[in-house]
Amino acid sequence: MKKMDPFKLLVSQEEAERILLENCIPVQSTETVPVSQSLGRVLAENLKADRFVPPFDRSAMDGYAVVAEDTFAASNEDVFLALDGVIHAGEVSDKAVSSGRCLQIATGSPLPEGADAVVMVEYTERQGEQILITKPVYPGANVSRKGEDIKEGDMVLSRGSHLTPARIGTLAALGRTTVEVYARPRVVVIPTGKEVVSPGNPLQPGQIYDVNSFTLEAVLSSHGANVERHPVVIDEQAELESAILEALESDMVVLSGGSSVGEKDLLAGILEGLGEVLFHGVQIKPGKPTLFGVVKKTPVIGMPGYPTSCLSNAYVFLVPAIRKMARLPEQVERTVSTKLSKRVVSSSGRRQFLTVRIEDGFAHPVYKHSGAITSMAQADGYIILPVNLDVIEENEEVTVTLLE
Amino acid sequence: MKKMDPFKLLVSQEEAERILLENCIPVQSTETVPVSQSLGRVLAENLKADRFVPPFDRSAMDGYAVVAEDTFAASNEDVFLALDGVIHAGEVSDKAVSSGRCLQIATGSPLPEGADAVVMVEYTERQGEQILITKPVYPGANVSRKGEDIKEGDMVLSRGSHLTPARIGTLAALGRTTVEVYARPRVVVIPTGKEVVSPGNPLQPGQIYDVNSFTLEAVLSSHGANVERHPVVIDEQAELESAILEALESDMVVLSGGSSVGEKDLLAGILEGLGEVLFHGVQIKPGKPTLFGVVKKTPVIGMPGYPTSCLSNAYVFLVPAIRKMARLPEQVERTVSTKLSKRVVSSSGRRQFLTVRIEDGFAHPVYKHSGAITSMAQADGYIILPVNLDVIEENEEVTVTLLE
Numbered sequence: 001m002k003k004m005d006p007f008k009l010l011v012s013q014e015e016a017e018r019i020l021l022e023n024c025i026p027v028q029s030t031e032t033v034p035v036s037q038s039l040g041r042v043l044a045e046n047l048k049a050d051r052f053v054p055p056f057d058r059s060a061m062d063g064y065a066v067v068a069e070d071t072f073a074a075s076n077e078d079v080f081l082a083l084d085g086v087i088h089a090g091e092v093s094d095k096a097v098s099s100g101r102c103l104q105i106a107t108g109s110p111l112p113e114g115a116d117a118v119v120m121v122e123y124t125e126r127q128g129e130q131i132l133i134t135k136p137v138y139p140g141a142n143v144s145r146k147g148e149d150i151k152e153g154d155m156v157l158s159r160g161s162h163l164t165p166a167r168i169g170t171l172a173a174l175g176r177t178t179v180e181v182y183a184r185p186r187v188v189v190i191p192t193g194k195e196v197v198s199p200g201n202p203l204q205p206g207q208i209y210d211v212n213s214f215t216l217e218a219v220l221s222s223h224g225a226n227v228e229r230h231p232v233v234i235d236e237q238a239e240l241e242s243a244i245l246e247a248l249e250s251d252m253v254v255l256s257g258g259s260s261v262g263e264k265d266l267l268a269g270i271l272e273g274l275g276e277v278l279f280h281g282v283q284i285k286p287g288k289p290t291l292f293g294v295v296k297k298t299p300v301i302g303m304p305g306y307p308t309s310c311l312s313n314a315y316v317f318l319v320p321a322i323r324k325m326a327r328l329p330e331q332v333e334r335t336v337s338t339k340l341s342k343r344v345v346s347s348s349g350r351r352q353f354l355t356v357r358i359e360d361g362f363a364h365p366v367y368k369h370s371g372a373i374t375s376m377a378q379a380d381g382y383i384i385l386p387v388n389l390d391v392i393e394e395n396e397e398v399t400v401t402l403l404e
Numbered sequence: 405m406k407k408m409d410p411f412k413l414l415v416s417q418e419e420a421e422r423i424l425l426e427n428c429i430p431v432q433s434t435e436t437v438p439v440s441q442s443l444g445r446v447l448a449e450n451l452k453a454d455r456f457v458p459p460f461d462r463s464a465m466d467g468y469a470v471v472a473e474d475t476f477a478a479s480n481e482d483v484f485l486a487l488d489g490v491i492h493a494g495e496v497s498d499k500a501v502s503s504g505r506c507l508q509i510a511t512g513s514p515l516p517e518g519a520d521a522v523v524m525v526e527y528t529e530r531q532g533e534q535i536l537i538t539k540p541v542y543p544g545a546n547v548s549r550k551g552e553d554i555k556e557g558d559m560v561l562s563r564g565s566h567l568t569p570a571r572i573g574t575l576a577a578l579g580r581t582t583v584e585v586y587a588r589p590r591v592v593v594i595p596t597g598k599e600v601v602s603p604g605n606p607l608q609p610g611q612i613y614d615v616n617s618f619t620l621e622a623v624l625s626s627h628g629a630n631v632e633r634h635p636v637v638i639d640e641q642a643e644l645e646s647a648i649l650e651a652l653e654s655d656m657v658v659l660s661g662g663s664s665v666g667e668k669d670l671l672a673g674i675l676e677g678l679g680e681v682l683f684h685g686v687q688i689k690p691g692k693p694t695l696f697g698v699v700k701k702t703p704v705i706g707m708p709g710y711p712t713s714c715l716s717n718a719y720v721f722l723v724p725a726i727r728k729m730a731r732l733p734e735q736v737e738r739t740v741s742t743k744l745s746k747r748v749v750s751s752s753g754r755r756q757f758l759t760v761r762i763e764d765g766f767a768h769p770v771y772k773h774s775g776a777i778t779s780m781a782q783a784d785g786y787i788i789l790p791v792n793l794d795v796i797e798e799n800e801e802v803t804v805t806l807l808e
Contacts (some may be wrong), residue, residue, distance in 0.1 A: 035603065036633065039622045053777075054612055060775065089639070090598025092610040108599050108709070110610045149776035157781065164807050165622035165718075166780035169711055172618040173777050177604040194494025195512050199439065200581040206496040206514045208458055214576040218443045218569035229440065235493070305512070307573055314569075332738040332806055371464060372553035373457075373577050376570035377561065402736055403568050 010281035010288075013351055017320065019278050020292055023299050024321045027251060029183040035171045038163045040224070041181035042327040047157040052147035053173045057111040061142040064102040064124055064131055065115035068139040079133040083126075087112060102131055111143055118142035150174070162329055185325040187220050188247035189213045190230040192240065192267075193257035193305065198232055211307040211373055212256030219314045220254070222404070224326030232257075241270050244300060251325055253300040254318065256310050267291060267302045275300070283387070285350040286370035287313035307373040312353050312382075315403070334402040336381070338363045343394045346385040355379035356400055363400050379403060414685035414692075417755055420721065423682050424696055427703050428725045431655060433587040439575045442567045444628070445585035446731040451561040456551035457577045461515040465546040468506040468528055468535055469519035472543040483537040487530075491516060506535055515547055522546035554578070566733050589729040591624050592651035593617045594634040596644065596671075597661035597709065602636055615711045615777055616660030623718045624658070626808070628730030636661075645674050648704060655729055657704040658722065660714050671695060671706045679704070687791070689754040690774035691717035711777040716757050716786075719807070738806040740785070742767045747798045750789040759783035760804055767804050783807060 011019070030044040059065065066081060073079055081102040087093045089106040096113035097103055103112050111118070116139045123135035150156055156170055163181070171179055191198075191213040199209050210232055217227040228250070233243045235257065247253045255267060268291055271277050275295030282290050286309035291302030301318070303310045319331055341362035346352045356363035358380045366378045381400040385392065392398060415423070434448035463469065470485060477483055485506040491497045493510040500517035501507055507516050515522070520543045527539035554560055560574055567585070575583055595602075595617040603613050614636055621631040632654070637647045639661070651657045659671060672695055675681050679699030686694050690713035695706030705722070707714045723735055745766040750756045760767035762784045770782045785804040789796065796802060 036618060036621060039626060051607075054775075055607060056610065060773075088598065090600075090610060108597070108612070144773075144775050149772070149778050156778065164781075165619045165626075166715055166777060166783065166807060168622050169615045169619040169715060169777045170781040172603050172615045173613055173711070175603045175605075175607065175613050193512070194492065196494075199576050199579045201579075203455075203459060203579065206460065206494060208512070209577055209579050211573045211576045214440060215569045215573040217440060218572050222443060222569075307577070308570075311570055311573060332740060334736045334738050336736060368553070369464075369548075371458075371548050373570060373573045374553050374560065377568070377574040379570065403570060 009277060009279045010283060011279045013282055013284045013316065016279055016282045016290070016292070016317065020299070020301075020317055020321050021324055023278065023292075023294050024252070024324045025297075026327045027182050027185050027325055030180050031183050032178050032180055035168055035176055035179050038168055038171070038179050038181055039165065041163045041179075043157055043159055043161040043163060043167070043179065044182045045180040046155060046159050047171070047174070049150045049152055049154045049156050049174055051174060052152050053150035054144055054146060054148065057146050058144050059105045059107055059109050059111060059118045059142060060144045061118050061120045062107050063105060063118045063120045063142065064133075065097050065105045065112050065118055066102045066133070066137070067097060067099050067115060068117035068137050068141065070099055071117070071119060071133050071136040074133045074136040080127070080130045081133060083129050083131050116140065116143070160327060182327050184224055184226040185251035185322060186228065187225045187252045187254060187322065188228050188230055188250045189216045189220070190243050190247065190253065190255045191232045191257050192235045192255055193232065194234045196232050196257050210257075212303065212305070212310045215307065215311045216254055216256055216303065216314055216318070219311070220318060220322050223319050223322050223331070224328045225252075225322045235266060237266065237270065240267060241274070244270065244274065244295065248296055248298045250298065252322065253295075253298060254303060255301070256303045257305045268293075271295060271300055271302075282313075283350045284313070284316065285352045287316065288350065290317065304370070306370040308355075308375040309370040311373075311376055316353070334404065335399050336402065337397055337399055339395050340383070340392055340398050341365070341394070344385070344392050346390055351387050352385040353382045354385060355382045355403075358400060363398055376403065413681060413683045414687060415683045417686055417688045417720065420683055420686045420694070420696070421724065424703070424705075424721055424725050425728055427682065427696075427698050428656070428729050429701075430731045431586050431589050431729055434584050435587050436582050436584055439572055439580055439583050442572060442575070442583050442585055443569065445567045445583075447561055447563055447565040447567060447571070447583065448586045449584040450559060450563050451575070451578070453554045453556055453558045453560050453578055455578060456556050457554035458548055458550060458552065461550050462548050463509045463511055463513050463515060463522045463546060464548045465522050465524045466511050467509060467522045467524045467546060468537075469501050469509045469516050469522055470506045470537070470541070471501060471503050471519060472521035472541050472545065474503055475521070475523060475537050475540040478537045478540045484531070484534045485537060487533050487535050520544065520547070564731060586731050588628055588630040589655035589726060590632065591629045591656045591658060591726065592632045592634055592654045593620045593624070594647050594651065594657065594659045595636045595661050596639045596659055597636065598638045600636050600661050614661075616707065616709070616714045619711065619715045620658055620660055620707065620718055620722070623715070624722060624726050627723050627726050627735070628732050629656075629726045639670060641670065641674065644671060645678070648674065648678065648699065652700055652702045654702065656726065657699075657702060658707060659705070660707045661709045672697075675699060675704055675706075686717075687754045688717070688720065689756045691720065692754065694721065708774070710774040712759075712779045713774040715777075715780055720757070738808065739803050740806065741801055741803055743799050744787070744796055744802050745769070745798070748789070748796050750794055755791050756789040757786045758789060759786045759807075762804060767802055780807065
């Protein structure tokens with residue numbers, strides 16, 4: 001066994017993040033998708049309004065379309081207007097409103113010619129064909145002006161906008177059925193290891209099931225990636241090399257497994273041969289044995305083999321990286337504040353992620369060890385113990401970042 | 405025009421939420437999905453482990469499998485062990501370790517018979533076929549015990565668990581390829597209104613595009629629903645009634661549009677005829693004209709017609725309702741704290757949702773009016789002005805709930 005000094009490129013978490021993000025380039029390719037399927041996508045066009053919304057002056061209330069001036073006296077004396085007819089919703093009236101007269105109008109209906117305001121039905125009283133107005137209105141009252149929401153020529157949404165429900169609504173308001181969005185970055189996830197077997201196959205002695213490609217797929221796909229799970233690759237030079245080379249046409253390659261120093265060395269050697277290793281090991285717990293390189297401009301990340309280390313580092317490193325590639329806004333995590341159920345001690349000298357379950361108003365540490373997927377499966381979230389913090393006391397208030 | 409008093413069932417936001425949730429029953433039906441597509445779903449089975457994870461005692465480190473007792477003297481004197489061979493990852497050794505001897509072992513490999521600990525390679529030195537041990541280990545050191553993560557028979561995940569990446573990893577660790585989950589509640593969204601036209605069709609005078617069914621679909625589908633967008637229905641008794649009756653086989657019916665008092669009355673009347681109206685109008689701004697009833701046990705919700713009112717109320721009312729039906733945990737919203745860019749005044753006497761854009765460290769109010777979809781499309785989130793609060797001063801710290 002050769003002398004192992006694999007972590008010569010050990011970096012801080014901040015440095016690792018910086019290097020990683022620097023080498024993750026936002027996707028350039030675009031595609032056209034139906035508006036109804038564009039939630040969460042990123043707009044790849046500048047959306048200039050080709051029409052007015054609303055397309056006409058319309059009543060904002062149920063009531064009577066009037067000439068506002070006719071109503072000015074209504075606070076002092078009885079004002080009666082002659083009713084000339086009804087405009088139902090969706091109807092365009094060919095009648096005009098002239099002084100002393102009015103038309104009944106429904107919310108959303110185009111304001112008839114001559115009228116410049118609407119009196120709400122609540123401030124009227126019908127007396128046969130005469131309408132008593134009980135409150136004056138100013139010109140423009142209860143009217144939505146043509147283009148009040150969007151004016152023709154307005155730059156309504158610009159390239160790079162994250163498509164929220166409201167922005168999808170804006171596309172619909174302009175009559176759009178499809179929209180140009182950036183493609184989702186394609187990520188190939190390659191589980192590795194001689195002892196690793198895909199679920200669905202029987203386990204032979206000494207074998208375990210592949211966990212990491214499933215957790216990585218879940219995390220990456222919920223942050224904008226199209227993930228392809230590659231079959232398990234045994235960690236031998238030739239097999240790893242050919243799997244990586246084949247995956248380079250994607251936007252990112254993530255290898256998982258190879259938790260042993262020897263395996264990491266192997267992968268590091270391959271990356272050095274094919275491209276460049278940019279860091280190898282991070283001062284973080286769990287998840288120290290994380291490897292990052294670039295081969296032919298494609299970022300290649302070697303994740304720790306232990307399921308909890310792998311998943312924890314996916315949240316820490318892969319989420320910001322893939323979001324940058326997908327052009328999604330930086331993630332704002334969901335957090336809750338609660339008390340810690342018992343004293344915890346950090347002795348790692350690395351920044352530590354401690355998984356907790358939230359129950360009865362307390363955060364209960366559930367971290368077992370980095371090999372146990374249940375360390376995370378039983379957790380609702382995690383708290384962070386900074387490098388320079390050794391102890392959090394029982395009952396101390398902590399911020400829990402929720403896992404999702 | 406008949407006398408309108410539609411809001412006789414006006415309720416507070418809290419009361420509306422209570423009534424709505426009371427009448428939204430969690431789905432009962434289940435379905436089998438591939439584990440790799442189960443993210444965000446809700447487990448409909450009790451997951452009892454049918455095996456141990458790991459399935460054998462294994463090395464947690466690269467190093468040497470030893471009899472721990474052999475190493476106890478290593479802090480005081482040189483301890484040499486005879487090297488009997490190598491166990492690579494994924495290999496099961498047929499060799500046993502006896503006192504005075506050792507086997508080189510890779511992380512993850514099954515611990516050979518006779519060995520009860522692993523000395524990390526960092527605390528050894530190879531001298532020919534002899535291994536110098538420089539640090540003692542206790543029995544069990546650097547060994548992951550069989551079942552340390554999961555024991556056969558453990559209840560690993562219980563029915564109702566929300567499938568996070570880590571829980572998907574647990575399913576994979578147990579070799580599962582499919583999983584039983586609760587069905588997504590089916591929601592039929594029916595846009596209504598004589599003046600409302602589906603995007604993709606030309607607008608005639610007096611017509612506007614359907615916005616609400618798109619925003620509702622986006623919100624509902626991102627909180628666990630399978631949404632069917634119904635074609636636009638004109639708001640006439642017969643058409644509305646038949647559309648509702650046809651949709652009752654779903655788990656929830658949401659109508660959007662009908663912003664006028666007359667239209668809301670019409671819908672309320674239909675619901676009263678077919679079932680029961682439980683509230684009609686909420687003390688909230690925007691979004692007062694929200695209607696809720698139950699027809700043959702199916703909740704039917706009439707949303708405000710104005711796009712911003714509709715969408716805002718979708719966040720407030722539909723999200724908790726559909727999450728309850730989908731058996732998803734209560735939403736924890738993403739929030740950021742920031743300063744308000746200018747003084748805002750609430751004069752509504754209702755709880756008010758004020759949309760804001762976050763820029764340069766300030767929350768800038770962007771709310772125009774409830775008819776303008778851009779009131780929300782240009783927003784990053786909203787702040788809440790409670791009923792009893794009239795003013796928030798410029799530069800005051802506010803909590804912005806992010807829209808997503």
